[in-house]
Amino acid sequence: MEGERDKRGLMDIQEEDFDVVVRISREDDIAIARQMAKQLAQEAGFSLADVTKIATAVSELARNIYRYAQTGVIMIRKQYQETNNPTVQVVAVDRGPGIEDLDLALRRGYTTHERSLGIGLSGVKRLMDSFEIASKVGVGTTVVVEKRRRKF
Amino acid sequence: MRFEERVVPTIKIGDCLLVPIQIDLDDRTVEQLQAQLLAEIQEKRVRAIILDVRMVDVIDSYISYTLSETAAMARLMGCQAVICGIQPAVALTLAQMGIELRNLMVARDLEHALALV
Numbered sequence: 001m002e003g004e005r006d007k008r009g010l011m012d013i014q015e016e017d018f019d020v021v022v023r024i025s026r027e028d029d030i031a032i033a034r035q036m037a038k039q040l041a042q043e044a045g046f047s048l049a050d051v052t053k054i055a056t057a058v059s060e061l062a063r064n065i066y067r068y069a070q071t072g073v074i075m076i077r078k079q080y081q082e083t084n085n086p087t088v089q090v091v092a093v094d095r096g097p098g099i100e101d102l103d104l105a106l107r108r109g110y111t112t113h114e115r116s117l118g119i120g121l122s123g124v125k126r127l128m129d130s131f132e133i134a135s136k137v138g139v140g141t142t143v144v145v146e147k148r149r150r151k152f
Numbered sequence: 153m154r155f156e157e158r159v160v161p162t163i164k165i166g167d168c169l170l171v172p173i174q175i176d177l178d179d180r181t182v183e184q185l186q187a188q189l190l191a192e193i194q195e196k197r198v199r200a201i202i203l204d205v206r207m208v209d210v211i212d213s214y215i216s217y218t219l220s221e222t223a224a225m226a227r228l229m230g231c232q233a234v235i236c237g238i239q240p241a242v243a244l245t246l247a248q249m250g251i252e253l254r255n256l257m258v259a260r261d262l263e264h265a266l267a268l269v
Contacts, residue, residue: 031178034210052210052241053248059212063179108250115221119213123249 018075061092069096098137200269206237223255
């Protein structure tokens with residue numbers, strides 16, 4: 001399903017286009033990625049609620065990299081499509097084992113890990129405004145999520 | 153329990169153990185906290201642990217999982233677990249993700265928590 005997109009769009013993401021790049025290879029990197037995301041979202045003027053949602057989503061994505069692929073990268077950037085209405089985009093890339101069944105992986109409560117609620121990916125989808133995932137067994141997984149700043 | 157094994161300083165109030173969490177909870181810290189609390193329950197014979205998370209900015213699925221698991225373990229040791237002071241933004245995030253914090257009693261603040269146990 002996502003195979004076509006996989007070849008063209010999601011896989012040619014350039015690190016230099018991002019404001020923050022965090023390499024995930026140790027457990028501590030999960031907290032680092034989370035902190036960086038929080039800082040960037042705060043700088044972009046997001047509400048505390050949305051800063052928390054973005055930081056939590058990054059925490060989940062970074063943990064998935066660490067757990068299932070061991071190493072990978074979290075990239076974060078601010079984008080300004082319209083004036084004064086920035087979007088925070090988070091890209092999680094790994095060259096891990098890939099996900100065989102994306103629908104199953106996105107199902108709430110499904111997990112292959114023994115210490116998990118199985119809520120990570122589906123939770124990220126709920127917390128963010130947009131969610132895209134591409135994965136290929138033996139090649140890796142890319143997740144792209146975005147959140148727009150809301151005016152209150 | 154030796155001081156250096158503690159990740160969070162705790163305070164015993166009556167037969168409750170107050171656990172004010174004032175650090176960023178990463179995966180390792182929350183696992184160390186679990187081990188610390190189980191040891192303190194046994195050592196201090198408290199009937200309840202009260203986790204005060206007023207200062208915690210992010211509670212994700214793994215932190216929730218480990219806190220719920222700690223509460224289940226505490227219960228098996230005859231000890232209740234209460235969480236209090238969840239920030240509005242954290243509550244919003246947890247609710248949106250559908251995380252229930254199973255096994256934990258939830259209180260508004262410390263006073264409410266002490267009244268619950």
